[in-house]
Amino acid sequence: MDYEHMTAPCGLACFNCVVYLAKDNPELRTLVSKQFGIPPEEVNCPGCREVKGKCPVIPAECSVYPCAEKHAVKFCCDCPDFPCDNLHPYADQADKLPHNTKLYNLCLIKKLGVGEWAKTKAAQVKKTYFQDKWKL
Numbered sequence: 001m002d003y004e005h006m007t008a009p010c011g012l013a014c015f016n017c018v019v020y021l022a023k024d025n026p027e028l029r030t031l032v033s034k035q036f037g038i039p040p041e042e043v044n045c046p047g048c049r050e051v052k053g054k055c056p057v058i059p060a061e062c063s064v065y066p067c068a069e070k071h072a073v074k075f076c077c078d079c080p081d082f083p084c085d086n087l088h089p090y091a092d093q094a095d096k097l098p099h100n101t102k103l104y105n106l107c108l109i110k111k112l113g114v115g116e117w118a119k120t121k122a123a124q125v126k127k128t129y130f131q132d133k134w135k136l
Contacts, residue, residue: 003118008048009068009075010087011105012098013122019045019057032057075114077106101129 006015014020022029022043033040036057045056053065063086064076073079076087089100105125108117 001118004074004114005049006047007075007109007114007118007122008053008065009073010048010062010064010099011075011077011102011109012048013105013118013126014045014047014049015118016122016126017045019043019055020047075106075109076102077110082106098126098129101125 001015003015006020007013018028018032022032023045029040029043032043036043038057042056045051048055048062048065053062055062067084067086068074068076068079071079071081076082076084083103083106087102087106089103093099105117105122108121108125111117112121
């Protein structure tokens with residue numbers, strides 16, 4: 001797996017995304033289709049970099065992908081403007097999408113490198129976000 005290519009500039013792990021994983025899993029494709037209210041054939045994402053940030057299940061335009069291209073960086077954490085408002089966390093749809101994990105992932109990518117982060121932390125970050133309880 002090319003983890004660098006399969007991680008979005010914003011730090012989201014495409015290789016660990018339900019929309020990406022659903023392309024090879026008919027049961028998951030049906031679940032994602034229902035969750036996002038789109039036809040099952042549209043639940044087919046090859047990863048952010050392949051579609052230039054145009055996620056098939058999110059109707060809004062991504063502001064991060066073109067910004068990363070403009071700044072000529074692979075990941076936002078490599079940008080001199082990091083962190084910027086393009087990475088701001090939002091509560092809207094936080095129960096469906098792991099977008100609020102972007103900054104944490106980017107910090108881990110900067111610290112560990114994308115390969116080590118992908119192998120040792122990415123799945124745990126997603127699991128913790130969706131399954132664990134907030135701790136002080």
